[in-house]
Amino acid sequence: VPVLTRTDHRVFAHVKIYSNFAEIIQPLGILPLEFSAEDWSDIRSDSITLVGANVNITQQTITEKKNSLNNLQVYVRSPSSSNTETKFFQATMIDENRNLVKLIDKDISKEAIYLTVQPDHIVYNNEPSQSKYYVNFTYDTTDAVYLSYLRSNLNWKTRYQLNLFEETKQAIIIAMADIRNDGKSKIDIEYGELIGGEINLRMFEQDG
Template sequence: MAEVSQPLGTLPLEFTNNQWNYIRSDSIALLGSHVNVTSMTITEKRKSLDGAQIYVRSPISSDGNESKFVKGILLNESSNTIKIQDESISDKDLFLNNAPTNHILYLEELPKTKFYVNFTYDALHDEILYVSYLRYDLNWITRYELNLYDDTSVLTAIAKIRNDGELAVSIGRAEIIGGDINLKIPISVRQTLSNHAEAPENLKSPSTRTSLLMAAKLLTVEQGEESYGVYVFNIDKPFSIDAKTTFLLPMFRAQVTVERFALISKHFSTSLSTNKAQRSYRITPDRFLTRGNCILRELNRLVGETLLPNLAANARYEFSVGEDADIVYKENLTLVSSTPHLEEEIVEHWNPDHDYGSSQVRENQLTRSLYTVNLQVTNFKNRPITLEYVNKINYYNGKVTLETPNKYGFIQDDSSIKCNITLIEQDSKIYSYNVELLH
């Protein structure tokens, strides 16, 4: 969605039906430093066809499969009442009511609905006024490419501006805003934009892709600046976007710190778990990143894709792009003991009518279970790996306690058990820990 601001022209402002479909009418505003808007009207108009010369299929003439059309005048468009003008049928006026629309031939193009916006206002005589409104057919997203090498990483950001409208758009100056901006788009408009979504890059013609890239070289997006919780990126040079066209503009190259690691992230289960580790990354950018898709390359080879959220400078973000077939794990649990446990809970009651409270002791019958968790990790690679293990133990109203110390370095983080593991090449090891669940 885009907010369009342009100098106020001759009133009333005129919009075609197609333009109006992509305008949020409640966002239309007249802007100025000293303007006082006293009224605004929105009018829908369409030229009537009443009195138009037409041809209509004769209801009484049919020669085999051929139909005869006679002259007529459309008296009432809404009811398709027609006055027939054909002396071969009758020298008197004949009228045809409720004629089927597909039986009528028009001698001119059918008029289209237009919308008119008018203002009454008070302003300074020499003040330049602007009209502003939101358009659904202009939108932008960020696209990223993260290229990783042995010792360096490069994150390239590209602004992808899309014109879904039927007409070209000329833009004198633009601000693209990144961050969490909540604006409502009607369901009908979302469906229309989805149905007219652009084709994937590999389905576009080479000439189209080249023209977009060549045009983008003429412009750049300035460094983003924070403004009340969002970031504003300026484009000071004028540019235009043809109808149904995507415009690509380079934004910036960010310095990012990237950690590669294998990840075993699972939910607690008493049954045997066997799976592969995830190929995971942890990135820390040096500047704000607005939400957008990111293509990931290792040594210029495509290895995955992820969606980056709005990310503050120096904030960390973790993501996974798929399984690593060379790192497998197997985890099984042994129940060491299970004993009943009676827990007392003090429940407070407050009576607002009498302004006093009371308390009572409630006994809860729980079970205390002690498990030994055995984790076997195998590294089939010809190089050492760094692996992070997370076991999420989610018990409603339950308590989790990791027995410490343990020789493998497992720690408890709230209700999760975590550990960092290093394995040499072609190695397999078993790690274990005890955990107590009160549930």
């Protein structure tokens, strides 16, 4: 079932929407390609590749970058807090993976102490940055190059509407396709196909 939509966005994608994944093919942008953590969670990273009539990929890299919270000044709930009184102390983040902080709590010790605290007991001065993912390619080609990958947040299903009339008229059944984007970022579709059934991931990996 062909679907044709277009917006004012500069990058338009050709999309094949299956019941489990959507195959996205769009013009290759400036390298390296940047994806937010939200977008990355909807993408099968092993499906990202380049397609074209004459494309030879010699190298592909995927890198995750995130500003470290280590050595950042934060506020943490004091271990000496009670149900009736909550105290917060300034602390230094030592290991963000373990939520290990260093602080001075005079009710416990005059020297600096190290604590592993619960995530909801940490108050940040600024919003912690999320990871960003970068995809880069080294390739050779003499033709146009397109980016291809699978997304899990696009899906569709068939909806039927039955119109009943008087006995002199035949009933009419109308089939409609509901397309849903469960992701937070929009996808601008230049041309789309709705395909019944699930995509064969094994065949896709072999083709890629």
